[in-house]
Amino acid sequence: MTGSGLSASLLGRVAALAVVIVFLQIGVVSEVPVFGVNADLSPLAVAFVGLLCGSTLGAATGFAVGLLVDLALVQTLGVTSLIFTLIGFWSGRLRELRDPQAALTPLLVGAIASAASLVGYSLIEFMLGVDAPVSLELLRQIVLGIVVNAIVALPMWAIVRRVLEGALPEDPRRRRRRRAYTTGGLSPLSRA
Amino acid sequence: MYDKTVRRRRAVLVLLVVLSLLLLTAYFGEAPGGRLHAVQRGFLTVVSPIQDGANKALKPVRDLFGGIGDTFNAKSQRDQLRKQVDKLRRELVADQAEKRTYRQLIGIYHLDQLSLNSYHPITATVVAKSPNIWYSTVTIDKGEASGVRVNDPVVNAEGLVGKVGQVASNGAQVELITDSRMGVSARIGTGNATGIVQPKVGDPNTLLLQYLPANTPAIAGEYVVTSGTVSSPDDSLYPPGIPIGQVTSINEESAYRSVNVRPMANLHNLDVVQVLTSGRGTPAAKLSGLAANLPPGQSTAASGGGSGQLASTEAGG
Numbered sequence: 001m002t003g004s005g006l007s008a009s010l011l012g013r014v015a016a017l018a019v020v021i022v023f024l025q026i027g028v029v030s031e032v033p034v035f036g037v038n039a040d041l042s043p044l045a046v047a048f049v050g051l052l053c054g055s056t057l058g059a060a061t062g063f064a065v066g067l068l069v070d071l072a073l074v075q076t077l078g079v080t081s082l083i084f085t086l087i088g089f090w091s092g093r094l095r096e097l098r099d100p101q102a103a104l105t106p107l108l109v110g111a112i113a114s115a116a117s118l119v120g121y122s123l124i125e126f127m128l129g130v131d132a133p134v135s136l137e138l139l140r141q142i143v144l145g146i147v148v149n150a151i152v153a154l155p156m157w158a159i160v161r162r163v164l165e166g167a168l169p170e171d172p173r174r175r176r177r178r179r180a181y182t183t184g185g186l187s188p189l190s191r192a
Numbered sequence: 193m194y195d196k197t198v199r200r201r202r203a204v205l206v207l208l209v210v211l212s213l214l215l216l217t218a219y220f221g222e223a224p225g226g227r228l229h230a231v232q233r234g235f236l237t238v239v240s241p242i243q244d245g246a247n248k249a250l251k252p253v254r255d256l257f258g259g260i261g262d263t264f265n266a267k268s269q270r271d272q273l274r275k276q277v278d279k280l281r282r283e284l285v286a287d288q289a290e291k292r293t294y295r296q297l298i299g300i301y302h303l304d305q306l307s308l309n310s311y312h313p314i315t316a317t318v319v320a321k322s323p324n325i326w327y328s329t330v331t332i333d334k335g336e337a338s339g340v341r342v343n344d345p346v347v348n349a350e351g352l353v354g355k356v357g358q359v360a361s362n363g364a365q366v367e368l369i370t371d372s373r374m375g376v377s378a379r380i381g382t383g384n385a386t387g388i389v390q391p392k393v394g395d396p397n398t399l400l401l402q403y404l405p406a407n408t409p410a411i412a413g414e415y416v417v418t419s420g421t422v423s424s425p426d427d428s429l430y431p432p433g434i435p436i437g438q439v440t441s442i443n444e445e446s447a448y449r450s451v452n453v454r455p456m457a458n459l460h461n462l463d464v465v466q467v468l469t470s471g472r473g474t475p476a477a478k479l480s481g482l483a484a485n486l487p488p489g490q491s492t493a494a495s496g497g498g499s500g501q502l503a504s505t506e507a508g509g
Contacts, residue, residue, distance in 0.1 A: 023242070023243070023246055024250075025323060026243070026320040026321060026322070026323070026331075027243060027246045027247055027250055027319070027320055028250045028253055028254050029323065030320070030321040030322065030323040031254050031321050031460070031461070032254060033460050036396070036397070038323045039323075040323045055201055055205070056200070056201050056204050059204055059205050059208050060204065060208065062208075063208045063211070063212065066212070067215075070232075071231075071232055071235040071236075072235065072236075072239055072243075072320065072331075073320070073322045073324070073327065073329060073331075073365075074232055074236060074329065074331075074357065074358045074365040075322070075324070075327050075329075076216065076219055076220060077215045077216065077218075077219040077228055077232065078211075078212045078213065078214070078215030078216030078217075078218075078219060079212075079216055081208075081211075081212040081215065082209060082212035082213065082216065085205070085208045085209060085212060086209070089205050118325070121324065121325070121326060122325070122326070124216075125326045125372070128220060135392035135393060135395040135398070137392065137395035137398070138325065138393055138395070141325050141395070141396075142325075145325075
Protein backbone atom coordinates (compact mmCIF):
# COMPACT_ATOMS: atom_id res chain seq x y z
CA MET A 1 0.00 0.00 0.00
CA THR A 2 1.36 3.39 -0.92
CA GLY A 3 1.13 6.47 1.20
CA SER A 4 -1.89 7.79 -0.67
CA GLY A 5 -3.94 4.68 0.01
CA LEU A 6 -3.48 3.37 -3.52
CA SER A 7 -2.13 -0.16 -3.59
CA ALA A 8 0.02 -1.57 -6.37
CA SER A 9 -2.74 -4.10 -6.91
CA LEU A 10 -5.29 -1.33 -7.52
CA LEU A 11 -2.98 0.51 -9.92
CA GLY A 12 -2.31 -2.72 -11.80
CA ARG A 13 -6.00 -3.51 -12.08
CA VAL A 14 -6.84 0.00 -13.28
CA ALA A 15 -4.05 -0.15 -15.90
CA ALA A 16 -5.19 -3.57 -17.15
CA LEU A 17 -8.81 -2.42 -17.24
CA ALA A 18 -7.86 0.70 -19.24
CA VAL A 19 -5.90 -1.27 -21.86
CA VAL A 20 -8.59 -3.96 -22.25
CA ILE A 21 -11.40 -1.39 -22.52
CA VAL A 22 -9.57 0.66 -25.18
CA PHE A 23 -8.79 -2.39 -27.33
CA LEU A 24 -12.29 -3.80 -26.87
CA GLN A 25 -13.70 -0.42 -27.88
CA ILE A 26 -11.70 0.04 -31.07
CA GLY A 27 -11.73 -3.64 -32.05
CA VAL A 28 -15.33 -4.65 -31.36
CA VAL A 29 -17.71 -2.06 -29.94
CA SER A 30 -16.89 0.55 -32.60
CA GLU A 31 -17.96 -1.87 -35.32
CA VAL A 32 -21.38 -2.60 -33.85
CA PRO A 33 -23.70 0.36 -34.44
CA VAL A 34 -26.79 0.65 -32.23
CA PHE A 35 -29.49 3.07 -33.52
CA GLY A 36 -26.87 4.29 -36.01
CA VAL A 37 -24.29 5.23 -33.37
CA ASN A 38 -21.57 3.38 -31.50
CA ALA A 39 -21.37 2.98 -27.75
CA ASP A 40 -18.17 4.45 -26.31
CA LEU A 41 -16.96 2.49 -23.32
CA SER A 42 -13.87 4.60 -22.58
CA PRO A 43 -15.54 7.65 -20.94
CA LEU A 44 -17.72 5.27 -18.94
CA ALA A 45 -14.70 3.33 -17.68
CA VAL A 46 -12.90 6.56 -16.73
CA ALA A 47 -15.95 7.94 -14.89
CA PHE A 48 -16.47 4.70 -12.98
CA VAL A 49 -12.81 4.46 -11.96
CA GLY A 50 -13.16 8.00 -10.59
CA LEU A 51 -16.40 7.09 -8.84
CA LEU A 52 -14.76 4.11 -7.14
CA CYS A 53 -11.20 5.34 -6.56
CA GLY A 54 -11.45 9.11 -6.14
CA SER A 55 -10.48 12.21 -8.09
CA THR A 56 -6.70 11.80 -8.29
CA LEU A 57 -6.74 8.28 -9.71
CA GLY A 58 -9.79 9.18 -11.80
CA ALA A 59 -7.97 12.08 -13.44
CA ALA A 60 -4.78 10.04 -13.98
CA THR A 61 -6.78 7.18 -15.53
CA GLY A 62 -8.61 9.65 -17.75
CA PHE A 63 -5.33 11.09 -19.00
CA ALA A 64 -3.84 7.65 -19.68
CA VAL A 65 -6.94 6.25 -21.41
CA GLY A 66 -7.27 9.42 -23.50
CA LEU A 67 -3.64 9.23 -24.57
CA LEU A 68 -4.02 5.56 -25.47
CA VAL A 69 -7.12 6.29 -27.56
CA ASP A 70 -5.44 9.19 -29.37
CA LEU A 71 -2.33 7.12 -30.06
CA ALA A 72 -4.17 4.00 -31.19
CA LEU A 73 -6.60 5.86 -33.45
CA VAL A 74 -4.02 8.36 -34.78
CA GLN A 75 -6.08 11.34 -33.63
CA THR A 76 -4.89 14.76 -32.49
CA LEU A 77 -2.88 14.01 -29.33
CA GLY A 78 -4.14 15.64 -26.16
CA VAL A 79 -7.80 16.19 -27.09
CA THR A 80 -9.21 12.98 -25.59
CA SER A 81 -6.72 13.15 -22.69
CA LEU A 82 -7.96 16.61 -21.74
CA ILE A 83 -11.62 15.63 -21.83
CA PHE A 84 -11.15 12.30 -20.02
CA THR A 85 -8.94 13.91 -17.33
CA LEU A 86 -11.77 16.29 -16.47
CA ILE A 87 -14.36 13.48 -16.54
CA GLY A 88 -12.26 11.29 -14.21
CA PHE A 89 -11.63 14.18 -11.82
CA TRP A 90 -15.29 15.25 -11.75
CA SER A 91 -16.61 11.74 -11.01
CA GLY A 92 -13.95 11.32 -8.32
CA ARG A 93 -14.96 14.59 -6.65
CA LEU A 94 -18.59 13.49 -6.82
CA ARG A 95 -17.69 10.47 -4.74
CA GLU A 96 -15.51 12.45 -2.32
CA LEU A 97 -18.09 15.19 -1.71
CA ARG A 98 -21.46 13.43 -1.98
CA ASP A 99 -20.76 9.68 -2.13
CA PRO A 100 -24.07 8.94 -3.92
CA GLN A 101 -25.48 5.50 -3.09
CA ALA A 102 -28.58 5.34 -5.32
CA ALA A 103 -28.77 2.34 -7.63
CA LEU A 104 -29.15 4.57 -10.69
CA THR A 105 -26.12 6.75 -9.86
CA PRO A 106 -23.86 4.90 -12.37
CA LEU A 107 -26.45 5.42 -15.12
CA LEU A 108 -26.59 9.15 -14.44
CA VAL A 109 -22.83 9.47 -14.10
CA GLY A 110 -22.35 7.46 -17.31
CA ALA A 111 -24.79 9.67 -19.21
CA ILE A 112 -23.14 12.88 -17.95
CA ALA A 113 -19.66 11.54 -18.73
CA SER A 114 -20.76 10.58 -22.26
CA ALA A 115 -22.39 13.97 -22.79
CA ALA A 116 -19.24 15.74 -21.57
CA SER A 117 -17.11 13.59 -23.86
CA LEU A 118 -19.24 14.11 -26.99
CA VAL A 119 -19.93 17.82 -26.46
CA GLY A 120 -16.36 18.52 -25.29
CA TYR A 121 -14.92 16.80 -28.35
CA SER A 122 -17.21 18.73 -30.68
CA LEU A 123 -16.30 22.05 -29.04
CA ILE A 124 -12.57 21.38 -29.33
CA GLU A 125 -12.94 20.33 -32.98
CA PHE A 126 -14.86 23.56 -33.67
CA MET A 127 -12.08 25.54 -31.99
CA LEU A 128 -9.40 23.73 -34.01
CA GLY A 129 -11.35 24.53 -37.20
CA VAL A 130 -13.36 22.17 -39.37
CA ASP A 131 -13.52 22.45 -43.17
CA ALA A 132 -16.43 20.07 -43.60
CA PRO A 133 -20.03 21.31 -43.30
CA VAL A 134 -21.54 20.44 -39.94
CA SER A 135 -24.99 18.89 -40.12
CA LEU A 136 -27.81 19.35 -37.62
CA GLU A 137 -27.68 15.58 -37.46
CA LEU A 138 -24.66 16.07 -35.18
CA LEU A 139 -27.08 17.00 -32.40
CA ARG A 140 -29.10 13.83 -32.96
CA GLN A 141 -25.91 11.77 -33.00
CA ILE A 142 -24.81 13.29 -29.70
CA VAL A 143 -28.20 12.65 -28.06
CA LEU A 144 -28.33 9.08 -29.39
CA GLY A 145 -24.74 8.52 -28.25
CA ILE A 146 -25.66 9.60 -24.73
CA VAL A 147 -28.72 7.31 -24.71
CA VAL A 148 -26.76 4.29 -25.97
CA ASN A 149 -23.98 4.91 -23.45
CA ALA A 150 -26.54 5.26 -20.65
CA ILE A 151 -27.95 1.86 -21.64
CA VAL A 152 -24.56 0.18 -21.35
CA ALA A 153 -23.59 2.17 -18.23
CA LEU A 154 -25.05 -0.24 -15.67
CA PRO A 155 -23.40 -3.42 -17.03
CA MET A 156 -20.19 -1.45 -17.46
CA TRP A 157 -20.39 -0.26 -13.83
CA ALA A 158 -20.84 -3.86 -12.68
CA ILE A 159 -17.74 -4.94 -14.63
CA VAL A 160 -15.54 -2.06 -13.41
CA ARG A 161 -16.64 -2.56 -9.78
CA ARG A 162 -16.08 -6.31 -10.04
CA VAL A 163 -12.55 -5.81 -11.40
CA LEU A 164 -11.51 -3.20 -8.81
CA GLU A 165 -13.49 -4.41 -5.79
CA GLY A 166 -10.82 -6.50 -4.08
CA ALA A 167 -8.18 -3.77 -4.32
CA LEU A 168 -10.19 -0.68 -3.32
CA PRO A 169 -9.02 1.14 -0.18
CA GLU A 170 -11.49 1.12 2.71
CA ASP A 171 -13.36 4.42 2.77
CA PRO A 172 -13.57 5.76 6.38
CA ARG A 173 -16.95 7.40 5.77
CA ARG A 174 -18.49 4.22 4.34
CA ARG A 175 -16.97 2.22 7.23
CA ARG A 176 -18.56 4.62 9.75
CA ARG A 177 -21.90 4.46 7.99
CA ARG A 178 -21.86 0.66 7.84
CA ARG A 179 -20.91 0.42 11.53
CA ALA A 180 -23.64 2.87 12.47
CA TYR A 181 -26.33 0.81 10.81
CA THR A 182 -25.06 -2.55 12.00
CA THR A 183 -24.58 -1.44 15.63
CA GLY A 184 -27.64 0.77 15.69
CA GLY A 185 -25.62 3.87 16.59
CA LEU A 186 -27.29 6.28 14.20
CA SER A 187 -30.55 4.49 13.56
CA PRO A 188 -33.59 6.72 14.17
CA LEU A 189 -35.34 3.80 15.84
CA SER A 190 -32.60 3.35 18.41
CA ARG A 191 -32.62 7.04 19.23
CA ALA A 192 -36.37 6.98 19.81
CA MET B 193 -2.89 16.49 6.44
CA TYR B 194 -6.17 17.63 4.80
CA ASP B 195 -4.44 20.63 3.20
CA LYS B 196 -1.74 18.36 1.85
CA THR B 197 -4.32 16.07 0.24
CA VAL B 198 -6.18 19.01 -1.32
CA ARG B 199 -2.92 20.51 -2.61
CA ARG B 200 -1.83 17.20 -4.13
CA ARG B 201 -5.22 16.67 -5.76
CA ARG B 202 -5.20 20.13 -7.33
CA ALA B 203 -1.58 19.75 -8.44
CA VAL B 204 -2.35 16.46 -10.21
CA LEU B 205 -5.34 17.99 -12.01
CA VAL B 206 -3.42 21.09 -13.11
CA LEU B 207 -0.44 19.01 -14.21
CA LEU B 208 -2.54 16.65 -16.33
CA VAL B 209 -4.59 19.44 -17.92
CA VAL B 210 -1.47 21.44 -18.76
CA LEU B 211 0.18 18.31 -20.17
CA SER B 212 -2.87 17.64 -22.36
CA LEU B 213 -2.89 21.23 -23.62
CA LEU B 214 0.83 21.09 -24.37
CA LEU B 215 0.40 17.85 -26.30
CA LEU B 216 -2.55 19.28 -28.21
CA THR B 217 -0.72 22.48 -29.12
CA ALA B 218 2.50 20.73 -30.11
CA TYR B 219 0.71 18.07 -32.17
CA PHE B 220 -1.56 20.53 -33.92
CA GLY B 221 1.31 22.84 -34.76
CA GLU B 222 3.85 20.35 -36.04
CA ALA B 223 4.23 18.95 -39.56
CA PRO B 224 3.07 15.39 -40.33
CA GLY B 225 6.70 14.29 -40.15
CA GLY B 226 7.20 15.75 -36.65
CA ARG B 227 8.20 13.95 -33.46
CA LEU B 228 4.73 13.41 -32.00
CA HIS B 229 3.46 12.06 -35.32
CA ALA B 230 6.49 9.75 -35.39
CA VAL B 231 5.66 8.52 -31.88
CA GLN B 232 2.09 7.88 -33.02
CA ARG B 233 3.32 5.94 -36.06
CA GLY B 234 5.67 3.95 -33.81
CA PHE B 235 2.76 3.14 -31.51
CA LEU B 236 0.70 2.05 -34.51
CA THR B 237 3.54 -0.24 -35.62
CA VAL B 238 3.63 -1.86 -32.17
CA VAL B 239 -0.11 -2.26 -31.67
CA SER B 240 -1.05 -3.25 -35.24
CA PRO B 241 -0.16 -6.95 -34.75
CA ILE B 242 -1.97 -6.95 -31.39
CA GLN B 243 -5.03 -5.34 -32.96
CA ASP B 244 -4.85 -7.81 -35.82
CA GLY B 245 -4.81 -10.75 -33.38
CA ALA B 246 -7.60 -9.29 -31.26
CA ASN B 247 -9.62 -8.55 -34.39
CA LYS B 248 -9.42 -12.18 -35.53
CA ALA B 249 -10.21 -13.54 -32.06
CA LEU B 250 -13.18 -11.22 -31.53
CA LYS B 251 -14.63 -11.51 -35.04
CA PRO B 252 -17.33 -14.04 -34.02
CA VAL B 253 -18.56 -11.67 -31.27
CA ARG B 254 -18.65 -8.75 -33.70
CA ASP B 255 -20.39 -10.83 -36.37
CA LEU B 256 -23.02 -11.96 -33.87
CA PHE B 257 -23.99 -8.42 -32.88
CA GLY B 258 -23.57 -7.15 -36.44
CA GLY B 259 -25.81 -9.96 -37.73
CA ILE B 260 -28.66 -9.00 -35.42
CA GLY B 261 -28.58 -5.41 -36.65
CA ASP B 262 -28.25 -6.46 -40.29
CA THR B 263 -31.36 -8.67 -40.13
CA PHE B 264 -33.53 -5.63 -39.36
CA ASN B 265 -32.31 -3.83 -42.47
CA ALA B 266 -32.30 -6.83 -44.78
CA LYS B 267 -35.95 -6.74 -45.85
CA SER B 268 -36.06 -3.09 -46.85
CA GLN B 269 -32.71 -3.45 -48.60
CA ARG B 270 -34.01 -6.45 -50.59
CA ASP B 271 -37.00 -4.50 -51.95
CA GLN B 272 -34.79 -1.55 -52.76
CA LEU B 273 -32.26 -3.76 -54.54
CA ARG B 274 -34.96 -5.46 -56.66
CA LYS B 275 -36.03 -2.08 -58.00
CA GLN B 276 -32.39 -1.20 -58.60
CA VAL B 277 -31.76 -4.42 -60.54
CA ASP B 278 -34.68 -3.69 -62.88
CA LYS B 279 -33.39 -0.18 -63.49
CA LEU B 280 -29.82 -1.36 -64.05
CA ARG B 281 -30.94 -4.02 -66.53
CA ARG B 282 -32.53 -1.33 -68.67
CA GLU B 283 -29.43 0.83 -68.39
CA LEU B 284 -27.13 -2.05 -69.29
CA VAL B 285 -28.71 -2.47 -72.69
CA ALA B 286 -28.21 1.22 -73.45
CA ASP B 287 -24.68 1.22 -72.04
CA GLN B 288 -23.47 -1.65 -74.20
CA ALA B 289 -23.88 0.41 -77.33
CA GLU B 290 -22.11 3.36 -75.72
CA LYS B 291 -19.29 1.11 -74.54
CA ARG B 292 -18.45 0.09 -78.08
CA THR B 293 -18.17 3.73 -79.12
CA TYR B 294 -16.12 4.51 -76.01
CA ARG B 295 -13.61 1.75 -76.79
CA GLN B 296 -13.15 3.06 -80.27
CA LEU B 297 -12.51 6.56 -78.96
CA ILE B 298 -10.01 5.30 -76.37
CA GLY B 299 -8.16 3.47 -79.11
CA ILE B 300 -7.99 6.61 -81.19
CA TYR B 301 -6.85 9.00 -78.46
CA HIS B 302 -4.80 6.57 -76.27
CA LEU B 303 -6.62 7.72 -73.17
CA ASP B 304 -6.48 4.49 -71.16
CA GLN B 305 -3.29 5.28 -69.23
CA LEU B 306 -5.05 6.33 -66.06
CA SER B 307 -7.21 3.26 -65.59
CA LEU B 308 -7.18 1.08 -62.50
CA ASN B 309 -4.61 -1.10 -64.28
CA SER B 310 -2.01 1.58 -63.42
CA TYR B 311 -2.50 0.82 -59.73
CA HIS B 312 -1.44 -2.19 -57.73
CA PRO B 313 -4.32 -3.12 -55.42
CA ILE B 314 -3.25 -4.48 -52.05
CA THR B 315 -5.87 -6.31 -50.05
CA ALA B 316 -5.94 -5.42 -46.35
CA THR B 317 -8.02 -6.38 -43.33
CA VAL B 318 -9.62 -3.75 -41.11
CA VAL B 319 -8.38 -4.30 -37.56
CA ALA B 320 -9.74 -1.27 -35.67
CA LYS B 321 -12.28 1.49 -36.09
CA SER B 322 -12.65 4.93 -34.52
CA PRO B 323 -15.84 5.45 -32.51
CA ASN B 324 -15.62 9.21 -32.93
CA ILE B 325 -18.15 11.38 -34.78
CA TRP B 326 -15.39 13.70 -35.98
CA TYR B 327 -12.78 11.17 -37.03
CA SER B 328 -14.13 8.42 -39.29
CA THR B 329 -11.04 6.28 -39.51
CA VAL B 330 -10.15 2.61 -39.63
CA THR B 331 -6.82 0.90 -39.08
CA ILE B 332 -5.69 -1.73 -41.59
CA ASP B 333 -3.07 -4.45 -41.26
CA LYS B 334 -0.94 -3.44 -44.28
CA GLY B 335 1.60 -0.64 -44.23
CA GLU B 336 4.82 0.66 -45.71
CA ALA B 337 6.28 -2.84 -45.89
CA SER B 338 3.54 -3.79 -48.37
CA GLY B 339 3.98 -0.66 -50.46
CA VAL B 340 1.18 1.39 -48.91
CA ARG B 341 1.84 5.14 -48.90
CA VAL B 342 0.12 8.21 -47.52
CA ASN B 343 -2.77 9.42 -49.75
CA ASP B 344 -3.22 6.08 -51.56
CA PRO B 345 -6.92 5.62 -52.45
CA VAL B 346 -8.78 2.85 -50.60
CA VAL B 347 -11.75 1.02 -52.14
CA ASN B 348 -13.90 -2.03 -51.55
CA ALA B 349 -16.27 -4.00 -53.75
CA GLU B 350 -18.96 -1.33 -53.38
CA GLY B 351 -16.95 1.78 -54.15
CA LEU B 352 -14.63 4.40 -52.70
CA VAL B 353 -13.90 3.96 -48.99
CA GLY B 354 -11.31 6.68 -48.33
CA LYS B 355 -7.58 7.31 -48.46
CA VAL B 356 -4.53 6.41 -46.42
CA GLY B 357 -3.87 9.05 -43.75
CA GLN B 358 -0.88 7.73 -41.83
CA VAL B 359 1.39 4.78 -42.50
CA ALA B 360 3.44 2.61 -40.15
CA SER B 361 5.61 -0.29 -41.28
CA ASN B 362 2.91 -2.94 -40.93
CA GLY B 363 -0.27 -0.95 -40.45
CA ALA B 364 -1.97 2.16 -41.72
CA GLN B 365 -4.77 4.52 -40.76
CA VAL B 366 -7.42 5.05 -43.43
CA GLU B 367 -9.48 8.24 -43.41
CA LEU B 368 -12.97 7.27 -44.56
CA ILE B 369 -14.95 9.45 -46.98
CA THR B 370 -17.13 10.46 -44.01
CA ASP B 371 -14.12 11.88 -42.11
CA SER B 372 -14.26 15.63 -41.50
CA ARG B 373 -10.82 16.07 -43.12
CA MET B 374 -11.80 14.50 -46.47
CA GLY B 375 -12.59 16.10 -49.81
CA VAL B 376 -12.88 14.14 -53.06
CA SER B 377 -13.23 15.60 -56.53
CA ALA B 378 -16.22 14.00 -58.17
CA ARG B 379 -18.85 14.31 -60.82
CA ILE B 380 -22.38 13.08 -61.35
CA GLY B 381 -22.63 10.13 -63.73
CA THR B 382 -21.26 10.94 -67.14
CA GLY B 383 -21.51 14.71 -66.78
CA ASN B 384 -18.47 16.93 -67.19
CA ALA B 385 -18.99 19.30 -64.24
CA THR B 386 -16.89 18.43 -61.23
CA GLY B 387 -17.45 19.28 -57.58
CA ILE B 388 -16.07 18.26 -54.23
CA VAL B 389 -17.57 15.54 -52.11
CA GLN B 390 -17.32 16.33 -48.41
CA PRO B 391 -18.90 14.66 -45.40
CA LYS B 392 -21.64 16.23 -43.35
CA VAL B 393 -20.15 16.06 -39.88
CA GLY B 394 -22.54 14.29 -37.53
CA ASP B 395 -24.41 12.57 -40.35
CA PRO B 396 -22.41 9.48 -41.26
CA ASN B 397 -24.91 8.35 -43.89
CA THR B 398 -24.79 11.49 -46.02
CA LEU B 399 -22.12 13.17 -48.12
CA LEU B 400 -22.40 16.53 -49.83
CA LEU B 401 -21.24 17.11 -53.43
CA GLN B 402 -20.55 20.84 -53.46
CA TYR B 403 -19.45 23.59 -55.83
CA LEU B 404 -21.20 22.21 -58.91
CA PRO B 405 -22.09 24.86 -61.50
CA ALA B 406 -25.68 26.06 -60.92
CA ASN B 407 -26.93 24.58 -64.21
CA THR B 408 -25.54 21.08 -63.59
CA PRO B 409 -28.27 18.51 -64.26
CA ALA B 410 -28.80 16.19 -61.29
CA ILE B 411 -31.47 13.59 -60.69
CA ALA B 412 -32.03 11.58 -57.52
CA GLY B 413 -30.66 8.06 -57.94
CA GLU B 414 -27.79 9.04 -60.25
CA TYR B 415 -24.33 7.78 -59.39
CA VAL B 416 -21.56 10.07 -58.18
CA VAL B 417 -18.10 8.94 -59.25
CA THR B 418 -14.55 10.18 -58.75
CA SER B 419 -13.46 12.61 -61.43
CA GLY B 420 -9.75 11.76 -61.45
CA THR B 421 -8.78 15.28 -60.46
CA VAL B 422 -7.47 16.68 -57.19
CA SER B 423 -9.07 19.38 -55.09
CA SER B 424 -5.83 20.48 -53.41
CA PRO B 425 -2.12 19.68 -53.75
CA ASP B 426 -2.32 17.67 -50.51
CA ASP B 427 -5.17 15.58 -51.81
CA SER B 428 -5.15 12.09 -53.20
CA LEU B 429 -5.38 11.37 -56.90
CA TYR B 430 -8.30 8.99 -57.04
CA PRO B 431 -8.63 7.10 -60.31
CA PRO B 432 -11.60 8.36 -62.32
CA GLY B 433 -14.87 6.45 -62.33
CA ILE B 434 -14.82 4.91 -58.84
CA PRO B 435 -18.39 4.98 -57.51
CA ILE B 436 -18.76 7.14 -54.38
CA GLY B 437 -22.52 7.16 -53.86
CA GLN B 438 -25.97 7.90 -55.20
CA VAL B 439 -27.70 11.28 -55.34
CA THR B 440 -30.54 11.44 -52.79
CA SER B 441 -31.64 15.09 -53.09
CA ILE B 442 -30.61 18.37 -54.70
CA ASN B 443 -30.04 21.62 -52.78
CA GLU B 444 -30.70 24.84 -54.69
CA GLU B 445 -28.17 27.53 -53.86
CA SER B 446 -27.43 30.87 -55.46
CA ALA B 447 -24.01 30.54 -57.07
CA TYR B 448 -23.41 26.81 -56.95
CA ARG B 449 -25.49 23.69 -56.77
CA SER B 450 -24.93 21.00 -54.19
CA VAL B 451 -26.42 17.55 -53.91
CA ASN B 452 -26.78 15.13 -51.02
CA VAL B 453 -25.16 11.78 -51.67
CA ARG B 454 -25.62 8.44 -49.94
CA PRO B 455 -22.29 6.54 -49.85
CA MET B 456 -22.19 3.28 -51.81
CA ALA B 457 -19.78 1.55 -49.46
CA ASN B 458 -21.24 0.32 -46.18
CA LEU B 459 -18.73 2.04 -43.93
CA HIS B 460 -20.23 0.51 -40.78
CA ASN B 461 -19.30 -2.94 -41.90
CA LEU B 462 -15.80 -2.86 -43.35
CA ASP B 463 -13.85 -6.08 -43.09
CA VAL B 464 -11.66 -6.17 -46.17
CA VAL B 465 -10.52 -3.22 -48.30
CA GLN B 466 -8.11 -2.66 -51.18
CA VAL B 467 -5.42 -0.01 -51.16
CA LEU B 468 -4.66 1.23 -54.67
CA THR B 469 -0.91 1.69 -54.54
CA SER B 470 0.78 3.25 -57.51
CA GLY B 471 4.13 1.72 -58.41
CA ARG B 472 7.03 4.02 -59.24
CA GLY B 473 7.06 5.13 -62.83
CA THR B 474 3.43 4.27 -63.55
CA PRO B 475 1.21 7.00 -65.02
CA ALA B 476 -0.74 7.11 -61.74
CA ALA B 477 2.40 7.72 -59.68
CA LYS B 478 3.62 10.37 -62.12
CA LEU B 479 0.30 12.17 -61.99
CA SER B 480 0.19 11.93 -58.18
CA GLY B 481 3.62 13.52 -58.07
CA LEU B 482 2.55 16.20 -60.49
CA ALA B 483 -0.55 16.95 -58.43
CA ALA B 484 1.48 17.11 -55.22
CA ASN B 485 3.80 19.68 -56.77
CA LEU B 486 1.04 22.03 -57.86
CA PRO B 487 1.40 25.56 -56.44
CA PRO B 488 -0.78 26.34 -53.42
CA GLY B 489 -2.90 28.74 -55.48
CA GLN B 490 -4.46 25.78 -57.27
CA SER B 491 -6.15 24.59 -54.11
CA THR B 492 -9.89 25.13 -54.11
CA ALA B 493 -11.52 22.81 -51.63
CA ALA B 494 -11.14 24.92 -48.52
CA SER B 495 -11.57 28.27 -50.20
CA GLY B 496 -14.68 27.22 -52.07
CA GLY B 497 -13.35 28.47 -55.35
CA GLY B 498 -15.55 26.18 -57.38
CA SER B 499 -14.98 23.50 -59.91
CA GLY B 500 -13.65 25.85 -62.53
CA GLN B 501 -10.40 26.20 -60.61
CA LEU B 502 -9.87 22.54 -59.90
CA ALA B 503 -6.37 21.36 -60.62
CA SER B 504 -7.24 18.95 -63.37
CA THR B 505 -4.84 16.19 -64.25
CA GLU B 506 -6.86 14.89 -67.12
CA ALA B 507 -5.01 17.03 -69.60
CA GLY B 508 -1.76 15.52 -68.43
CA GLY B 509 -2.98 12.00 -69.13
